[in-house]
Amino acid sequence: MRHCLRLVGLLGLLASNGPATGEETGSAIFRGTQASDRAATIAGVPQAGLRCSGCHGRDASGTVAGSATIPPVDGRRLREPALARPAYDAALFARALRDGLRSNGRPLALAMPRYAFDDAQLDVLWRFLSQIETDERRGVEAGRVRFAVAARPGNREEAEALRLSLERAWGALGSPDVNGRRAEFVSILADPSSGAFDDVFAVLGSEPGTAFGTELLDALVAQGIPVVGPAHLPSRDRERLPDVVWLTPGESAVADFISRNADALREGGDRAERRAASARDLAAILALPQADLADTSLIVSIFAVETPSDLQRLAEAPAETLLVRPASPFTSRDDLADLLARIVRDGLAESGRDLTRTRFLKAVARATFGMRSPSAGGGDGPTSSTDVDVIRLRPAGR
Numbered sequence: 001m002r003h004c005l006r007l008v009g010l011l012g013l014l015a016s017n018g019p020a021t022g023e024e025t026g027s028a029i030f031r032g033t034q035a036s037d038r039a040a041t042i043a044g045v046p047q048a049g050l051r052c053s054g055c056h057g058r059d060a061s062g063t064v065a066g067s068a069t070i071p072p073v074d075g076r077r078l079r080e081p082a083l084a085r086p087a088y089d090a091a092l093f094a095r096a097l098r099d100g101l102r103s104n105g106r107p108l109a110l111a112m113p114r115y116a117f118d119d120a121q122l123d124v125l126w127r128f129l130s131q132i133e134t135d136e137r138r139g140v141e142a143g144r145v146r147f148a149v150a151a152r153p154g155n156r157e158e159a160e161a162l163r164l165s166l167e168r169a170w171g172a173l174g175s176p177d178v179n180g181r182r183a184e185f186v187s188i189l190a191d192p193s194s195g196a197f198d199d200v201f202a203v204l205g206s207e208p209g210t211a212f213g214t215e216l217l218d219a220l221v222a223q224g225i226p227v228v229g230p231a232h233l234p235s236r237d238r239e240r241l242p243d244v245v246w247l248t249p250g251e252s253a254v255a256d257f258i259s260r261n262a263d264a265l266r267e268g269g270d271r272a273e274r275r276a277a278s279a280r281d282l283a284a285i286l287a288l289p290q291a292d293l294a295d296t297s298l299i300v301s302i303f304a305v306e307t308p309s310d311l312q313r314l315a316e317a318p319a320e321t322l323l324v325r326p327a328s329p330f331t332s333r334d335d336l337a338d339l340l341a342r343i344v345r346d347g348l349a350e351s352g353r354d355l356t357r358t359r360f361l362k363a364v365a366r367a368t369f370g371m372r373s374p375s376a377g378g379g380d381g382p383t384s385s386t387d388v389d390v391i392r393l394r395p396a397g398r
């Protein structure tokens with residue numbers, strides 16, 4: 001494992017990582033990527049974290065949980081009459097969510113939460129479910145499937161370079177026709193809500209060494225566009241953005257590095273040492289009086305830092321602070337492109353002929369779950385290295 005010590009300005013790290021502002025999309029409500037799930041109650045008791053997609057499936061096609069089946073709620077099937085009920089329309093759908101009544105007026109089982117949505121939210125949700133089957137197949141045509149690299153103003157050349165690398169890497173795999181489709185790679189510089197991504201199946205990658213930008217990520221996810229391979233973000237964001245597949249070494253690599261290198265990291269041998277591996281540890285340390293941190297080395301995993309204000313307080317602490325995070329896991333753009341091309345090939349193959357975004361995400365999540373570090377041996381599977389950056393924050397006033 002290479003260990004590089006870098007001094008990095010705080011600016012980039014302090015950038016806001018809150019949810020995107022602007023109108024809530026149906027995808028964001030259905031998949032719980034914004035805060036609407038707080039409006040849910042079961043038997044009158046507020047319930048947090050109840051995403052529609054968690055019960056009805058990301059593609060609204062219904063799920064089986066043990067002996068219980070949870071019905072499909074895509075618009076096509078809701079609009080059709082079923083054995084147990086007449087067809088839904090927008091008004092009956094709204095009543096089902098607010099009052100828990102089926103289209104025939106009978107109560108729905110308690111397992112289906114009641115939601116205090118306003119009219120606008122119910123409207124976007126109904127429209128979203130009405131076109132979910134189309135959205136699931138965006139960018140898919142008879143002979144091809146289209147992937148995009150998303151450019152931000154200022155990184156257009158880099159995005160185009162990654163696109164070219166992807167084409168080269170795809171060619172190196174023999175430009176396979178997977179289930180009768182070839183992959184096409186485009187780069188797009190536009191706001192995801194502008195419709196410019198309407199003909200894109202999924203977004204690939206970010207540049208090695210650059211943060212993808214949570215704002216862009218938020219905007220893509222709000223449009224229901226899967227993203228494979230952005231650079232690392234705090235764990236809180238990863239949980240919030242379930243449609244994003246990360247390709248970085250995670251907490252365990254950083255925790256392992258800290259436990260093996262803590263002695264070497266401390267500057268003065270006589271300093272007391274405190275380590276924070278989780279947000280809880282960090283909260284406990286930051287609650288200490290300032291005096292207790294003087295002549296202390298704080299060794300903090302970036303995964304413990306949940307908010308910009310955590311970082312601010314660390315920077316103001318009278319302790320020597322070492323912030324440990326995964327370095328960009330890819331040594332070069334070509335490495336990233338090689339990995340992405342293999343993920344695309346395997347993900348498409350495993351998704352089968354009826355290719356949807358949800359099937360692809362599932363297949364890719366399975367494929368990347370067992371990512372090995374190169375030292376763990378060769379093979380054709382995806383690999384990533386586990387380099388670690390150490391950022392030294394000087395104690396305040398020195």
Ligand code: HEC
Nearest residue numbers: 050051052055070071073096102103108109111112113115
């Ligand atoms: C905790 C799991 C759960 C969550 C979360 C959930 N549902 Fe349900 N939903 C169910 C179950 C179970 C049923 C079937 C109830 C019954 O048949 O009595 C159901 C039924 C429905 C129905 C009626 C379907 C029909 O054929 O009559 C609609 C519409 C619906 N859900 C939409 C949603 C939407 C939209 C959300 C998110 C805002 C959501 N559900 C969140 C479990 C859930």
